[in-house]
Amino acid sequence: MDVLIVGAGSMGTWFGDAIDARVSFADVDGDAAAAAAERVDGSVADLEGGRTYDVVCLAVPMAHVTGAIAEQADRAERAIVDVSGVMEPALEAMERHAPDLERVSLHPLFAPERAPGSIAVVRDRSGPATDDLLASLAARGNELLETTAADHDEAMETVQAATHAAVLSFALAAESVPDGFETPIYEELRRLARQVTAGTPRVYADIQATFDGADAVADAAADIAAADSEELEALYREAAANWHGGSDADERDADDGETDRDESGGDAA
Known part of the structure; x- marks a missing residue:
């Protein structure tokens, strides 16, 4: 052939x-x-x-x-x-x-x-x-x-457009931190930022021009930035429900290396 x-x-x-x-x-x-x-x-x-x-x-x-x-x-x-x-x-x-x-x-x-x-x-x-x-x-x-073509293109709004927008936004917003201050979540985002920014800019521009998704990321970031403490907790629970089948994130201990506050207001060990 x-x-x-x-x-x-x-x-x-x-x-x-x-x-x-x-x-x-x-x-x-x-x-x-x-x-x-x-x-x-x-x-x-x-x-x-x-x-x-x-x-x-x-x-x-x-x-x-x-x-x-x-x-x-x-x-x-x-x-x-x-x-x-x-x-x-x-x-x-x-x-x-x-x-x-x-x-x-x-x-x-x-x-x-x-x-x-x-x-x-x-x-x-x-x-x-x-x-x-x-x-x-x-x-x-x-x-x-x-x-199907429709299912694929709809999925790419999240898999590519929204994902890339989130990682690139972090890459643009993040500032350098002293050695030793890294957490596992930061380390993973830093790795993703380096991976994405090592690619071809035109490819990422084409994806953003073709698929929706970035606006939803921008809206979510704006909601987080404007939220008070109670509103942020509600947004956190909404995000947790999206990824954990509706379980209450407050009932779980953090396992990502980040710190939780204990009832006395101090940092949990």
């Missing part, structure tokens, strides 16, 4: 390496296409027109996936897929521009260097070509998570 991968970044390179097929890369950056082809023993293809392929995979930023599908769909003979990370717009564009082809949207829920991992999969119009590709991904140790 011949596969054209449009987009020779880290995700496109990962996909080319993870499938069992003859792979060609096309990219606006010719050097990137050549590097990706060399890494997976593939070849370089013309970005604008040229030969057709059994499968065309769009591995472009989510902000550009619908345009790329419109431009590249006629180069696919059997199937068109994407790994952009947003599913409803991508699949709508596939159906519009490739109504007779197999259509699958994939979202690897990990950075390429952390592969294998879970891959969200929507089989909008499956068939033998896409079944073979998915079997290749599963054979490499990836877990295929079958879903």
Whole structure:
């Protein structure tokens, strides 16, 4: 099977390496296409027109996936897929521009260097070509998570947009502290802040532009900042109910290294 991968970044390179097929890369950056082809023993293809392929995979930023599908769909003979990370717009564009082809949207829920991992999969119009590709991904140790485009995109509002907004907000608001003052929660947030800020800014900007979620984080932070003691306790209980099935957080001892106040007003040991 011949596969054209449009987009020779880290995700496109990962996909080319993870499938069992003859792979060609096309990219606006010719050097990137050549590097990706060399890494997976593939070849370089013309970005604008040229030969057709059994499968065309769009591995472009989510902000550009619908345009790329419109431009590249006629180069696919059997199937068109994407790994952009947003599913409803991508699949709508596939159906519009490739109504007779197999259509699958994939979202690897990990950075390429952390592969294998879970891959969200929507089989909008499956068939033998896409079944073979998915079997290749599963054979490499990836877990295929079958879903719908609507469920995926709604989940990404929390899993990506809200999560990234919370971590980036901490990274912007936090100040340096003397060595030895770290708590386990702070240590974990510091680790996450370093991990997120080591990434590609455009990727995080695209996620915020595509999915809602940041506003909810901002609203929650504003509520916390404006709350008095009783209101903050109520917000704490609401948060605990979201994550602990309604158990009363005040009845549990802290196990995260933070300090609780005892009844005398002193710090618990």
